[in-house]
Each structure stands twice: as structure tokens, then as C-alpha cells.
Amino acid sequence: MASVAPARPGTEAVELSVVVRQLRWEAAGVVSVELCAADGRELPPWRPGAHIELVLPTGIARQYSLCGSPEERSCYRIGVLRERGSRGGSEYVHAFLRPGQPVRVRGPRDNFGFGPASAYLFIAGGIGITPILPMVREAADRGVPWQLAYGGRTAASMAFLDGLRQYPEQVWLYPEDQVGRIPLHEWLDQPRPGTVIYACGPEPLLSAVEAAAAHWEPGAVRMERFRAWPKPARPNTEIEVVCARSNRTVTVPADRSVLAALQDEGVPVTGSCREGVCGTCETRVLDGDPEHRDDILSEDDRRAGDRMFICVSRARGPRLVLDI
Template sequence: MRRATTFALAAGAALLTRRALRRRIAASPLWPMPALEEPVSGRGARRSTITLKLTVTERTEPAEGVVRLRLEALDGSELPSWEPGAHLDLVLPSGLVRQYSLCGDPADRASYTVATRLIEDGRGGSREVHEQLQEAVELSVRGPRNRFPLVAGTSYVFVAGGIGITPILPMLTAVEASGADWRLLYGGRSRATMPFLDEIEKLGGRVTVVPEDECGLPDLASFLTNSPSGAAVYCCGPDPLMDAVTAALGPGRTPHLERFAPGAAPAGAAFEVELRRSGRTLAVPADKSLLAAVREELPGVSYSCEQGFCGTCQQRVLEGEIDHRDELLTDAERDNSMLICVSRCLGKKLVLDL
């Protein structure tokens, strides 16, 4: 495997000097960094039900196939605060809801910045963003909320693949300002397809950039082995990358992961669902989602992401044991509700308040 290219640029070439970074973060109400508990994707994540009306005020292309959007309030008002790792739910013109990481400056309360890569064979959300979200377009946004929080620590290791750099960017700014030890491995198919590469390179010698067409696949085992043993490890990117990071760390070390989509859920058994208010009982086969079964009887039931991320399909459960497979609900919400797009029944029957 070819050696990864490591950039060690002079401090004067950085986007912000360390002194400037510290001044910038110190002025933010988010600093000092709160001592957060270890995040578990979805469970316990801070969830916001705020819906904002925003407009696209700037659209740029930081890499091939990637669009970056700057969003501001229609009335120019201050936006809710957020912390590194947070994301927004964008309600697209078609009604689809898609989640995108905030990749701007948490101290900037006047705007939010998100970026997305066009997925040619995806489910249509990224294409709609690329084709329809032009400057001056208005849209509804939910959030911000955070299921990928940055824990307090003295050392960090970041691994990002392609568009997976987006939630990592604000984290780098925060840990650099805190004086913590950190290093980053940033990989992608080619330099041209890697968004924010110029900004990343200017952060200095703790950055390892691995364009696959130049260097092959990154040597994750070597990179992680040479990292501090107690460092918090953060990874965002395609599933194979995150699986490889988890395997390379070995037993006893668990990385913080931000997935583009939930991992494959194990197959479930068939069960029945009673729709109490409608007076109907339905069979849910093992190969059909509860949402699909319910919508055959009640086509007006709301849904969007079908991946357990957005919460649109959340329903109250009156009876039955729930097999939660979502990436969103809190422990309290899981006591009596479920996301019917992905979650199922652990027993023979569920009763929904529908």
C-alpha cells in the first residue's frame, strides 16, 4: 500500500491561527466544551422539535458532485445554537425529509451551513437538493439536534471518508481551540471529489490526506495503532470505512460513529398489529415493514425517511413489546411510542393508537 500523503504546512498558512481560534471559541456560549456522556446513536440524543423557515442565501460547490448551502432565517433573526456533530432535518420541496450535518461555525448564529453529495442511485433526496435548492429558495428545517456529540477529552482521533468530513469540521475547530491533542485521517476517491480539502490541509501536520487514486486505501491499522491509546475516536463515512475502523480498534475500544444510513437490521418475525381507534387488526409479514402494512389500510399515515431518522412516522403504542430499531427516540419516548418505518414487535402483537 502506498504511503499516505501527509501535509505539514506553516502556521501562517492556516485558516485561523491557534490564538485566533481560541479567541473565536472563547467568545462562543458553547465554550468551555460541556462534559458530555458517551454518545449512543439515537438513544438519549438531544432532539429538537423546532421548525424553522429558512432561505438559501448562498450555494457553492466545494468539490465535484458536492453542493454547500448557506441557510438564513427569512426575517434575519438569530438561529438556535448548536454544537459540533449536530445536524438539521431539511424538509425538501417534495416533502421528503433528509438529514445533513452542520459544517459551519457554531459561533455564527446568523446562518447554518450544510453540504451534500449527489448520490446517483440514491432515493432522490440528494438529487432534489442539487437540482432544486438554488439561492432564494425557501424551505422548512427542523433542529438542530445532535446524535454525534463531541465528548470532552484531552486527545482525539478523527477518520473521515468523503462527505463524511462535514460533521468533523466543527469538531476540529473546537479541539484545536481547546489545546487538545488530535489527528485526522481524511480519505476519498480523489482530491477533486474531497470537499473542504483546502481548509483541511491548512490545519497542519496532524492531518493525513489519502486520495485513493494516488495512495490506495488508507492504512487504518497503522494510523490507529500510532494514535494515543486513550484518545476518543470519531469516524464518519461509508459503512465499510466505519466497519474497518471498528475492527482495527479491536476489543475494548468503541469509536463514535455517524452513519449516513442505519445499519442493516436483523430480520424480524411476522406479527399482528391492532389499530385500536380504527378497529382493524392487520398481519405484518416478516418481509414487510409495519409502516407499509399500516399504510395499506390507512394511506394518510405520515412518513418520510423510512430509515428511523426523522421521526415523522412516530406512533403511540398502547400494548405490546417493541423491537426498537430507530436512530432517534429517547429512552423516555421508547416506553410508549415507536417509529413504525423500521421498528417491529418482539412478541406476537402490537396495539397502536391509530
């Protein structure tokens, strides 16, 4: 398994049988979970920003960012917030998951894309700290200048503070009940050439970051969303999808997604979130003009038009040829 490369979003990711090694309280309502391969072998490698899909015994599958060290190949570490109104994933982890219990994981996949920069500004809200943690460690290890603004509803709810205390000069904490929200205008008013912003957290924070950093250079803001960003409704039309490898042609009705229509016809495609945020259904586009509706691809990726997320995206024209 040591030869397995970190999966790009939507590439064929590994499915593994793993065992829960440890659960640990990290803050009020947040537990970290360590997962080890059931056969004791090394787990596939990953890069800061990657996530795995945890498949619970109930059949529920949820995506969680990896927050441990990429150098630690014996286990994966995730942080799970016990969410109010949980659809069953975080509630099961907190209420029923225990050491020694077998589960499955798919991945890792990397939608966040932590890349080289002259300096970094990390902005995290709540459980959004999880994909940021390994980025912070790598920036510190490489000696690249960085700063972290980390906010939460209360100090007690802010996870992984122990590990961040070793960086007193780079980390600013904003528990809302004590000091208010992250003052984005102070952090983002003055663009910093060469600095890349990585942000993760609830949608109000990410929308505020986008607005406050709109005058920064293109590509300076990179973020990962928990859920799809609200978008204006777009009219759908019937399209034709040619599956090149399967030698199949499927008509996708206006009221069905490409993913759902292909699955209806027995074409072997997979999806998970069905909101364009997890990357599971990424598919190569061989011909045609995709209409992107995901929350993953950068503007450069969208212009390239060589891949799409078929759970939400469609076509600008009547026909697409996909590598399926």
C-alpha cells in the same frame, strides 16, 4: 428563538422557513449551501454532529449534517454531494437550488453525540467529512488532542480542504487515486485509552472501522451512517401498541412497521428516512421491551429500553406502551 435547546433525536424539532443565502463549490460534485431564517432571526442552536432535514419545493426531504460553526446563529451550512443514482434530493440541490430561494428545514437533531474525551481520532470518508468539521473545530478550540484521517476517491473530490489546511500537524489526507485508502490497521492496531473515535462515511469504511477497532474499549467507536446497515432478516409478529397520550390502542400487523400502522390509524406521528438512521421518529417507551433495529442508539441506550425508533424497531413481547 435563542432559548430553543438543541433537539435530541426524535424530540419535537422546530420547522423553519429559510432562504438560500449562498451556494459554493467545495470540491468536484460537492456544493455547500448556507440557509438563513426567512424572517432574519437567529436559528436554533446546535452541537457538532447535528443534522437538519431539508424539505425541498418538490416535497422531497433529506437529512444533511451541519458543517458550519455552532457559534454562527444567522445561518446553517450543509454540504451536499451530487450522488449518482440520486432519488431527487441532491440532484435538485445541484441543478435547481439558487440564492434567494425559499425552502423549509426541520431540526436540528443530534444523533452523533459529540461528547468530552481525553483525545479524539476522527475518521471521514468522502462527504462524511461534514459532521466531522465542527467536531474538529471544537476539539482544536478546547485544546484537546485530536487527529483526522480523511479519505476520498480523488483529491479533487475531497471537500473543505481549505479549512483543514490550518491543521497541518493533525490532518492526514488519503486521496485513493494517489495514496490508496486510509490504512486503518495503522491507525487502529493499538488501542488508545481515553481516545474516542468518531467516524462517518460510506458503509464499507464504517464496517472496516468497526472491525479494526473491535479490540478497543467499549464505547470508544461512535459513528453515523448515511443509510441503514444491512442486518439479517428477523421474523415479525403482530403486536399491540398503546398510545398513552392519545388514549388509543393500535394493532400493528406483522407486515407493517409501528410508524406505518399508527399513521394508518390517524395517530399523529412523524417519520422521514424509515430506515432507522435519521432520528425523526424517536418515541419514549413507557412500558414493554422494545426490539431495537435502528443504527442510532448505543448499546447502553438499547439496554435502557426507554426510547425507540418506530420506523424500524418493534417489540420483543406482545405489547408496548408509547408516549404518543
